Amino acid sequence: MKILVIHGPNLNLLGRREPGIYGTDTLAEIDAELVAYGKEKGIDLRTAQDNSEGAIIDLIHEAMTWADGIIINPAAYTHYSYAIYDALRASGLPSVEVHLSAIHRREKFRAHSVIAPACLEQIAGHGKRSYFIAIDVLYRYLNGD
Amino acid sequence: MKILVIHGPNLNLLGRREPGIYGTDTLAEIDAELVAYGKEKGIDLRTAQDNSEGAIIDLIHEAMTWADGIIINPAAYTHYSYAIYDALRASGLPSVEVHLSAIHRREKFRAHSVIAPACLEQIAGHGKRSYFIAIDVLYRYLNGD
Amino acid sequence: MKILVIHGPNLNLLGRREPGIYGTDTLAEIDAELVAYGKEKGIDLRTAQDNSEGAIIDLIHEAMTWADGIIINPAAYTHYSYAIYDALRASGLPSVEVHLSAIHRREKFRAHSVIAPACLEQIAGHGKRSYFIAIDVLYRYLNGD
Amino acid sequence: MKILVIHGPNLNLLGRREPGIYGTDTLAEIDAELVAYGKEKGIDLRTAQDNSEGAIIDLIHEAMTWADGIIINPAAYTHYSYAIYDALRASGLPSVEVHLSAIHRREKFRAHSVIAPACLEQIAGHGKRSYFIAIDVLYRYLNGD
Amino acid sequence: MKILVIHGPNLNLLGRREPGIYGTDTLAEIDAELVAYGKEKGIDLRTAQDNSEGAIIDLIHEAMTWADGIIINPAAYTHYSYAIYDALRASGLPSVEVHLSAIHRREKFRAHSVIAPACLEQIAGHGKRSYFIAIDVLYRYLNGD
Amino acid sequence: MKILVIHGPNLNLLGRREPGIYGTDTLAEIDAELVAYGKEKGIDLRTAQDNSEGAIIDLIHEAMTWADGIIINPAAYTHYSYAIYDALRASGLPSVEVHLSAIHRREKFRAHSVIAPACLEQIAGHGKRSYFIAIDVLYRYLNGD
Amino acid sequence: MKILVIHGPNLNLLGRREPGIYGTDTLAEIDAELVAYGKEKGIDLRTAQDNSEGAIIDLIHEAMTWADGIIINPAAYTHYSYAIYDALRASGLPSVEVHLSAIHRREKFRAHSVIAPACLEQIAGHGKRSYFIAIDVLYRYLNGD
Amino acid sequence: MKILVIHGPNLNLLGRREPGIYGTDTLAEIDAELVAYGKEKGIDLRTAQDNSEGAIIDLIHEAMTWADGIIINPAAYTHYSYAIYDALRASGLPSVEVHLSAIHRREKFRAHSVIAPACLEQIAGHGKRSYFIAIDVLYRYLNGD
Amino acid sequence: MKILVIHGPNLNLLGRREPGIYGTDTLAEIDAELVAYGKEKGIDLRTAQDNSEGAIIDLIHEAMTWADGIIINPAAYTHYSYAIYDALRASGLPSVEVHLSAIHRREKFRAHSVIAPACLEQIAGHGKRSYFIAIDVLYRYLNGD
Amino acid sequence: MKILVIHGPNLNLLGRREPGIYGTDTLAEIDAELVAYGKEKGIDLRTAQDNSEGAIIDLIHEAMTWADGIIINPAAYTHYSYAIYDALRASGLPSVEVHLSAIHRREKFRAHSVIAPACLEQIAGHGKRSYFIAIDVLYRYLNGD
C-alpha cells in the first residue's frame, strides 16, 4: 500500500509559527513520525510540501502513476482552490483532508472547504494526531474493511 | 475505558429502510459488531437507541456517572437539537458524531450540524464503518495518543 | 383499507383554543366524524394525538405493521421536525399533511413545512374539512384511481 | 396568586455545569429560594424541570387548570420549539421567559427566541436573579398594577 | 353548479411533451374525462386553454358572469403572473390551483407560486388525477360541506 | 398638448372590485373626468385599457406617432414587466406611473416597481386623484415650467 | 435545413431606438441579411417579430411542424418568461439565444436569463453579428459537426 | 492572423478523466485538430497548457508580443482567478472563454465566471466543438466582419 | 531598517496598462524612486515582483530572515489569497497593504480584501504616492513613534 | 391654508454645491419663489432650514400649533432618521417628501426612504420644480379635491 502525504502552503514554517495553534514540532519531525507509523502498518508513505497551487496539482497528477491514496492538508487553499478539488477528483485516488487546528472554530473564512467534497473524510482539530487518524481511515478504506 | 454509543431517531429501522443508502445490517447486528470490536481493544462499550430528544438527553446525563466518552449518531436531530448540543457540552465527556451516509451530499438541510461544535470530530459517509473509525478516534484521544 | 390519523402537539386543546382560528369542535368530536366518514367509504380509520415528537415517531413506526396510509397534522412540528420527516419517509406509507388554518397566511415561520416533501399532498386552510379532503385524496390514491 | 416555574432541558445539571456561566447554585437550591420569595409575596409558587419538549407542553396544559401565570426558562428549546410557543399561546396564561445568561452575547444561535413573542417579557443575563425579576414582573401584571 | 377549467401556456402540447413527466393523455382526452366526471356529480364543467396571459385574464373576467368556481393550471405563469393573481381575487370566485407534476421537486423557480394566495388550495403532483381532486375540493366547498 | 392614459390589467373591473381599496367609480366615469380635466387645460387626452402585456406595448409604440406624453397605471405588470419598461424607454416619451392605492403598504410584492425607473415620477395612494396629480406633473414638465 | 428566427418585444423599433446601444440597422434590413446568409449556407431561414409573450409561444409551437432549429432574441422576456422557456423545452428543437448588447454589463436585471437553460448557447454583445454567430453555432450543431 | 489557445489546470488529463463529461480525445489530439482547422482558415494557431495560475498569466503577457487574440479554457480558475481576469484585460487582446461542459448545469460553484467579463464571449457545453466555435467567433471579430 | 516591497500579478505591465487608472510610470521607475526615498530615511529597501501566488509566499518566507517589515501590493490576489494572508501572519513582520487605485470604487469584487486583516494599514487610491505613504506608516511604526 | 417647508442638512449650501446635480439657485432664491407661488394660491407658506435632526423634530412639533401641512426635504436624514418619521406621524399633519435629484438613481443608500411611509407622496428628481409639485399635491389634498 502506497500513500502520498501533501502539505500545502506555509506548512514549511511549522514549529516556528503560532505554536499555540499549531504545536512545536517541525514539519520534518512530523514527516518522520508519519513515515515510521506507515512502516509499522506496511505502508510505503511519502511526503511533500509546496507553497504553489500549480505544483500541488502536479504532485497529485504524478501520484496517479504510483500511489493508492492521498492525504492532503491544503492549508489556505482549502477555502478557494477548485483547481485542487478538480485534480483530486480527476486522479480517482481515495483522499483524506487533514487540518491541524479545528478550522470551524477559527476565522469565518476557514469554516468552508471547497476540497472536502472530493475526499472520503475531513479530519481536523487534533494537532498532528489528525494525520494519524487520516492514515487509519485510508488504511481501513483501502483494505475494504 | 467505557464508551456509550447512542443511536438517534429512526435508526431502530436500520436494515429495513432505504438499504441503498443505509445498508442491510440491522441495528442489533451492528451493535454486536461494535461491542465485539470494543472488547478487542479493551473497551467496555454499551449501546442505546431512542426516538425521543428528551430521552437522548437523559442518556447523556446518565453517562456522566460511568462513561469516559460518547459516540452519537443524532440522525435528524443533528440539524436542530441545540438541546442535545447543550447536553453534550454540559456532560464534559469527549464525543464523536457519526453518520452512516455522507450527509453533506444529500438534502440541503442535512449539510448543517448544530451538534458538531460540541464534538471532537464528525465522521460521515462510510456506512457502518463510520462507527469503527469513531471508536479509533475516541480510543486514540482517551489514550492521550 | 386502513388509515392512521395523527394529531400533533396542542391539538388536544381543540375547541378550547383560539376558536376564531381553529373552530369550536373538540378533538373527540372531530375524531368521531372522521371515523364515521371512513366507515361510509369502507375505511378502518384510527386516530391518535401526542405532544411528544418521539411518541409521534413511534406511532408512525407502529403503523408500518398495520396501516395502508397516514394522515398527519404535525402542528408546530411541521416547521422543524426533520425526525418526523425521516420517519414518514422510512415508513414507506403514503401520507397526507393536514392543517386546519391557512398556514401560509399566518406568522412567517408557519409558511415553511419540512414535512411536506415526504407527503403526497398538503391540505390546509379548510378548518376540519381539511381532514375530509385528505381522506378523499388518500382513498383515491390507494385505489390507484 | 399561583405561579408555575418551568425549567427546560439540562437545567437539572445546574451547579455542576460551566459555573463561570451558570453559577454554583444547584437547581434545588434555586427552587427553594424562589418558593420562599413567593411565600413572602403571598404567591403559591411551584417548580418543575424536564428535558423533554413534549413533557414541557404537558406541564403547560396542566397549568391551565390551576395557575395564574407561568415563568419559563426554555433553555435550548428557546431557539426552535414552536410547539412550546403554541402551548403558551394556547394556554392563555401570562408568561415570562427567563434566562440565566445574556443569551444575546453568546453563540449566534442563542440570539433568537421563537418563544418570546408568546411572553410578556424576556429577562436574561442576571444569573438566578433573572427569576426574581420575572416574579416581580408577573406579580405586578397579575395585580393589574 | 358551474365550473370553468383553465389550462395555461404549453398545456395544448400535453401527450406530446415529456411524457415521463406529464403523461400520455392529450388535453382533449383529459378535458373529456373532466366533463364526464362533472356530469356525474351534476356539474356543468367547461374547459379552455390559452398561451396568452392577457387572454387568460379575459377568461376569468368572463367567468364572473356565469361560473360558480374556477380550476386553473397556470403552468409557467404560476411563478410570476401577479396579473392573473389579481384577476382571480377581483373575480371573487372560489378557485383551486392545479399542477400535473410535483412542482416543489423540480427546478427551483417552480417552487414558488404567486397565484396560490388567491386560491382555496393548491393540488400538485398527481398527474391528471390532480384535476379530479380539485373538482372534489371545489364541489365540497360550493356545497358548504 | 396630447397625452395618452393607459390602464393596465383588471382595471376594466373598477367600481366592481374591492371598493374599499379602489373606490366606487367605474373606469368609464374616471376616463370621462380625465378627458374633461384635460380639456380645461387645453390637453387632448385619450385613454385605453388592456389586459394584455403585448397590447400595452403596441399602444406605447403607436403613441410615438402622435402623443407628447404618457400616463400609465401598469397594475400588476408594474412588478415584473421589463418589456413595458423597455417600451417606455424606447418611446422617448415623458411618462408618469400612477397607482390608485398606496402600493408600498399592501402585499410585499407590490413594493417594487420595475417600471418606475423609466418614468418621471410615480404617484400612488390618492385614489383616482392620483391621475389628476399625474396630469399636473406632466403638464408642468411639457411646459418646461 | 430550416431555421426560425424570433425577435421579441420592442425589436420592431430597431434603428429608431437608442442607436448607441442597438445600432442603426432596421429590423427589416437585418432580416434580409440573415435570409441571404442562410441562403449561402443552404438554410431556409424565416423570421418573425412579436411584442406578445403568448404569440411568441404560438410561433414556437408552430415551428415544431416545419423547422429544424430556432434562434430567439427574447428581449425583455429573457428575464422572466418561464412560459417561453417551457415552450422551447417542450418543442424539442435545438435553440440559440441571441442578444445585440452585452446584457451582463447593463442594468442588473438583465444579467439573468431564465431562458438560457433551454438553449444550446447564449450569444450576446456583438450587435447584429450575434445573429450570424448563432447561425454558425446552430448550423454546426445540426450537421453533427 | 495569430491566435494563442490556453488550456488551464487538469486539462492535461483529458481523455483519461471522466470521459462521460469530457470525451475520449486526449489534449494532444484536440490540439492537432485545432491547428489544422486554423491552417484551413489561414490562422497561425499555437497551444499551451499549464496547471499554475502564475504561469498562465505569464503566457498571456508573452502573447501581447505576437498574438492577435486568445482562446482560453481557464478550467477551475474560471471561478476565482481575478489575476487571470486582470491579465486578459491588461493584455488588450480580444479573448474568448471556452468550456467543454455546460458549466451552468454542474456543481453550483461552476455557474459563475469571474473571467467572462474580460472576454468577447463565453462558449460552453459543446465538448471539443466549443473550441471550434470560439475560433469562428474570434476569426469573425478580427476580420471586423 | 530593512523593508521588502512586493508587487503582485500584472504589475510588471505598469505604464503599459490602462494609464488612466494606473499612471504612466513603469515599475522600474517606481522602484527606483522608492529605493531613493528609502535611502533618504536610512532604509535599506528592496523590491520584487511576481505573478505567481506560490512565489510571493516564498518571498515572504525569505524576508523573515532579513527584513524588518513588508510593503505589499497584492493586486488581484488581494481578493482571494488566504494563502498570502497566512504567510504574512506567519512571518510575524509588520506589513502594509498598498493599492494604486481606489479599489473600493471600482468593480465590486475589488471592495473586499482578505489580506488587510494581516496588515497594519491599507493605503489605496493615491497612485504611486500610496507606496510613499506606506513607507511613512511603516517607518513610524518601526521607530515605535 | 398654512404650510411649513423644511429643508434638511446641507441644503443651506444650495447653489454652491455640485450645481450639475442640484442647480444654481440658492436656497434663499428658491424660498422666495415658493412663498410667491404660495401667495398666488392663497397659501401662507413659511420655510426653515436646519442641519440638526433634533432641531428638525422641534420644527415639526411647533408646526402642530399653526400649520395645516408640511413639505419636507429631509436630505441625508431621509435614509435613517426614524426619529423624524416618528415626529411626522405624531404630528398628524399631512406631509409630502421632496428631493431635488432622482434619489433612486444615485448612490445605493439613497434608494431607500425611512420617512416616505409617513408621507402622502414622495416627489423626486425634478430639481426645484419638485417643491412646486409638492405644493400642488398638498393643496389638492387639503382642499379635499
Next chain:
Amino acid sequence: MKILVIHGPNLNLLGRREPGIYGTDTLAEIDAELVAYGKEKGIDLRTAQDNSEGAIIDLIHEAMTWADGIIINPAAYTHYSYAIYDALRASGLPSVEVHLSAIHRREKFRAHSVIAPACLEQIAGHGKRSYFIAIDVLYRYLNGD
C-alpha cells in the same frame, strides 16, 4: 441611590399622540409618578427629555458625575444611534432600556435595538409600567441583590 431617567425624541408629545399605542398620560404626569415611586424606595430620581441625539449624549456624560444608574427610553434612536450606545458604555453606569409599546410587534425596523447590548435589560410592552419594572431591576442590581 440616584437614578437618571432619560426620555428620547417625540416623547414630549405623550398623551397627545396615538393614545391607542402610548396611553393618555402626559410625560409630566408619568415623571411625577416615577419620582414618587423612587422616593418610596429611597431613590433620588431625576428625569429629562430631549429630541436631540447630541443632547442625550451630553445628559449621559453629565450623569457620570452624580448618578448611580440610568433608565433610558431612546425612542426612535433605539434603532440606529450607535453614538448613544457608545455613550452608555463609556459612562460605565448600569442602564436599563425601556419602551412603552412592544417594539418587536410593530414596524419591522423597531425589532432591532442597537442600544440594548449596552444595557442590563430591555423592558418593553407594558405601557408606563415598563418604567416601574426598570426601576425594580436597577434597584435590585444596585443593591447587589
Next chain:
Amino acid sequence: MKILVIHGPNLNLLGRREPGIYGTDTLAEIDAELVAYGKEKGIDLRTAQDNSEGAIIDLIHEAMTWADGIIINPAAYTHYSYAIYDALRASGLPSVEVHLSAIHRREKFRAHSVIAPACLEQIAGHGKRSYFIAIDVLYRYLNGD
C-alpha cells in the same frame, strides 16, 4: 496650510474611557501634540469636538471659509451619518478619516463606514498615532507631492 481636526461623539471622554482600547491620553493632551506637530511642518492646525451630528456639519461648513483640509474622527457617526458624508462631499475639502482602534476587528457594526467614500483615506488602529499619519497623508496631498 490650514487643517481642521474634528473629534466626534464621546471622544471628550478620552483617557477616562476603556483605556485598554483607547489609551490614557486625554483629548486635550492629544490636541496639544497635534497642534505642535502641525507647527513643526508649518501647518496651522485647529481642533474641535462635539457630540451633536448637526454641530459637526456646521463645523464642516464653516471650514469651507478658511481651511485647506479636514481630519475627522466621526466615532459612532462613522456608521450611519450620511449627513456628515454629504457635508464632507459638499465642502469640496480633501479629508482623511481617522480611528484610534482597528474598527474592522471590533463589533460588527463598526466594520462599515458610510463616510469613507468621501475621504482620501481611512487610517485606523494605531491609537493616537492614527492622527499623525493622517496629517502626513493630508500634508503630502496638499503639497501635490
